Amino acid sequence: MRVAILSAEAVPYSKTGGLADVAGALPKALKKIGLDSVLITPCYLQTKGKYLWSVAIDDLWVDWRGFRYRAKAFYSEANGSPTFLIDAPEFFHRSSIYGFREDYERFAFFSYAALCLIKRLGAPPDIVHLNDWHTGFAAVKLALFRHIDPYWKNTRTVFSIHNLAYQGGFNADELWKLGFGREFEINAFLYNGYASAMKAGIVVSDLLSTVSRRYSLEIQTPEFGHGLDYFLRLRADRLFGIVNGIDYEVWNPETDPLIPANYRLSDLSGKIICKQKLLESFGLPSNLEKPVFASISRLTTQKGIDLIMNVSGEILSTGAYIIALGSGEWQYENFWQQLRDHMPDQVGVYIGYNEELAHKIEAGADIFLMPSRFEPCGLNQMYSLRYATVPIVHAVGGLDDTIEDFDAVNFTGNGFKFREFTSAAFLEKIYEALFFYHDKELWQRIQTNGMKEDNSWENAARKYLELYLMAKGRNP
Ligand code: ADP
Ligand code: GLC
Numbered sequence: 001m002r003v004a005i006l007s008a009e010a011v012p013y014s015k016t017g018g019l020a021d022v023a024g025a026l027p028k029a030l031k032k033i034g035l036d037s038v039l040i041t042p043c044y045l046q047t048k049g050k051y052l053w054s055v056a057i058d059d060l061w062v063d064w065r066g067f068r069y070r071a072k073a074f075y076s077e078a079n080g081s082p083t084f085l086i087d088a089p090e091f092f093h094r095s096s097i098y099g100f101r102e103d104y105e106r107f108a109f110f111s112y113a114a115l116c117l118i119k120r121l122g123a124p125p126d127i128v129h130l131n132d133w134h135t136g137f138a139a140v141k142l143a144l145f146r147h148i149d150p151y152w153k154n155t156r157t158v159f160s161i162h163n164l165a166y167q168g169g170f171n172a173d174e175l176w177k178l179g180f181g182r183e184f185e186i187n188a189f190l191y192n193g194y195a196s197a198m199k200a201g202i203v204v205s206d207l208l209s210t211v212s213r214r215y216s217l218e219i220q221t222p223e224f225g226h227g228l229d230y231f232l233r234l235r236a237d238r239l240f241g242i243v244n245g246i247d248y249e250v251w252n253p254e255t256d257p258l259i260p261a262n263y264r265l266s267d268l269s270g271k272i273i274c275k276q277k278l279l280e281s282f283g284l285p286s287n288l289e290k291p292v293f294a295s296i297s298r299l300t301t302q303k304g305i306d307l308i309m310n311v312s313g314e315i316l317s318t319g320a321y322i323i324a325l326g327s328g329e330w331q332y333e334n335f336w337q338q339l340r341d342h343m344p345d346q347v348g349v350y351i352g353y354n355e356e357l358a359h360k361i362e363a364g365a366d367i368f369l370m371p372s373r374f375e376p377c378g379l380n381q382m383y384s385l386r387y388a389t390v391p392i393v394h395a396v397g398g399l400d401d402t403i404e405d406f407d408a409v410n411f412t413g414n415g416f417k418f419r420e421f422t423s424a425a426f427l428e429k430i431y432e433a434l435f436f437y438h439d440k441e442l443w444q445r446i447q448t449n450g451m452k453e454d455n456s457w458e459n460a461a462r463k464y465l466e467l468y469l470m471a472k473g474r475n476p
Contacts, residue, residue: 001468002125003030003037006114008107008134009097010039011250012078013047013085015355016097017298018244018379019132019162022211025247026464028080029457033465038121040114043074043085045093051078057120060086062113065177071113080249084121086113104170104197108178111137115145124151127468130159133168136201140180140188143204156471158464159205161198163376164219164226165302168197192227202231207471208239209464211377212398216241224374224396240467243401244377245457251362251383258359263388265451268444271363271388278364282348284321291437292321294365294389296358296380299328299336304371304394309335310423311430316346318434323348323365325357362387367433371418371426375399381415385450390443391415392429402455406436406446414450 009015011024023039030037056075061068072087086092091106100106115138118125130139139159145152172195175186188204189195202208210216216239218224220232232239249255253271254264260277263270272288279286293315297303305326315322324336324347333351340349350357362368368384368391377398381391385402393399395417406413416433418425436442 001035001127001465001472002123003035003127003129003468004114004118004125005037005039005129005131006111006135006138007039007041007131008110010041010079010083013041013051013076013083014044014097018377021247021379022162022244023131024079025245025250025457026461027083028247029245029461030464031081032458033461035461035465035468037081038125039079039081039083040117041083041085042092042110043087044097045089045095046097047085051076056084057117060113060117060120062088062109062116063179064109064112065179069109073117084117086110086117088113104168104174104195105178107134107168107197108137111135111141112179114138115141119151124153124155126155126472128155128157129464129468130157130201130205132160132162133166133196133198133201135159136168136189136197136199137178137180139201139205140185143188144182144185156207156474157205158207158209158467158471159201161202161208161210161219161376163302164198164224164228165374167199167226167228170195170197196228199228199231202228202235206238206474207467208232208235209467210239210241212243212401213241214400215374215376215397218374218397241401242460242463242467243398243455244379244382245460246379246382246386246455248386248456251359251386253363253387256359256363258356259363260360263363265448268388268447274360274363275366276364278323278360279321279348281360282323283344284348285345287319290319290321291366291434292323292364293367293369294322294361295324295326295369296361297326297328297370299326299332301329302373302375304373304421305332305335307371307394307421307423307426308369311427312339314427315430316343319346320434321346321348323361325350325352325354325361327352362389365389366437367392370394370399371421372396372399373421378402382453382455385414385453385455388447388451390433390437390446390450392426392433393417394421394426395419402453406449408436408442411442411445412449414446414453
């Protein structure tokens with residue numbers, strides 16, 4: 001089975017969120033179970049020069065808006081499996097990865113270039129695995145190519161939705177300029193008078209997946225469907241939920257080189273050292289009896305930071321610490337900064353992106369807050385489980401699939417989960433967690449239950465293999 005995976009970001013080459021973790025780890029996991037996979041991702045300015053490169057293709061010709069554009073492709077295995085990085089400075093050498101008016105054009109180009117690259121690499125893949133709206137353009141082209149180009153005849157597409165909130169919308173007049181002039185293509189993109197690359201991927205791909213079972217159901221409802229629930233309901237028989245794995249080579253407290261002391265299930269003493277160092281690094285007094293609440297997040301409405309805003313006063317009035325790492329919308333950045341300025345002995349804040357600090361916080365904190373409004377999968381709650389940091393989550397998407405509320409009678413559960421998206425419900429769980437935190441034996445039980453969970457990529461990779469086999473057996 002040959003699989004080509006396309007993603008706009010992938011660890012370690014580029015990252016703004018969980019998509020990068022997934023795209024970096026999945027190919028490695030597929031390789032371990034015997035699949036021949038190749039990852040294709042853009043080469044951003046931020047990526048260049050950081051890894052060992054060899055130029056694999058110096059003249060990757062891409063037909064683009066009536067011209068032939070000469071791109072390059074670099075080869076690397078820095079993520080543990082074959083990766084090609086498309087180098088086209090005009091599109092990808094920018095101050096940031098996303099956020100430009102013409103993003104739709106940049107990723108349409110990426111999609112075209114990736115398909116040209118695949119053809120240059122030799123035998124056609126059985127599956128092209130597309131991820132999020134950035135690759136919806138490739139889904140549409142492939143749906144056409146398989147009828148007119150024998151090379152693509154037996155290739156099937158799997159389109160994974162990581163976040164329906166980002167849809168790659170643009171003015172439909174641009175479609176023909178991007179090379180999508182046929183009626184079938186225009187219809188695929190058209191949505192409420194504009195063009196949506198996410199909608200196109202959803203309506204034309206052979207099979208669809210999302211990153212948790214619960215989210216696969218939620219997005220078929222108007223509440224979570226971001227306007228596309230109708231199309232997802234239409235294709236419900238082709239839509240599957242596979243919970244992401246986590247990369248235990250990167251996120252493992254036993255071996256993590258980024259944390260001050262390593263620890264394991266049988267001996268958690270290193271975690272106390274991590275807590276002490278974490279408090280010191282933020283200039284906070286080391287009262288190790290008090291719990292440390294943590295948040296690591298893109299600061300967007302999705303993440304429910306407003307609920308944290310509402311309950312932060314109550315948390316701090318118990319004497320606990322709060323440590324936050326994140327960047328994003330100004331009102332949330334302001335909130336964290338002001339909270340720190342008001343309570344400098346209890347609050348530590350880092351505004352920005354910092355991978356190393358994310359590891360240190362996972363290791364040093366006691367309780368992880370993730371009250372997301374919606375969460376397709378979520379990775380930090382799973383990192384928290386492995387690092388014996390007990391998560392409190394809103395019961396949506398992947399948070400609902402991976403976190404089980406602690407039951408003090410049967411000693412089951414790995415965290416705390418509230419159902420109604422209200423500050424009161426969140427606070428109730430915070431108080432419940434604090435109650436158990438002070439009972440050392442029960443707390444260790446919750447930590448142990450979490451550390452024992454197997455959220456490895458191997459499980460998820462096997463489910464993707466099943467999906468690929470199902471797609472391969474389908475007639476278009
Ligand atoms: P999303 O993809 O919606 O942002 P996920 O939970 O799937 O949510 O993944 C977020 C990833 O990004 C995690 O690996 C998390 O540690 C990381 N992350 C988010 N914000 C930051 C930050 N400010 N600094 C470092 N890592 C961050
Ligand atoms: C998205 C989602 C997040 C998910 C990640 C990887 O960014 O917001 O929940 O974990 O993709 O699939």
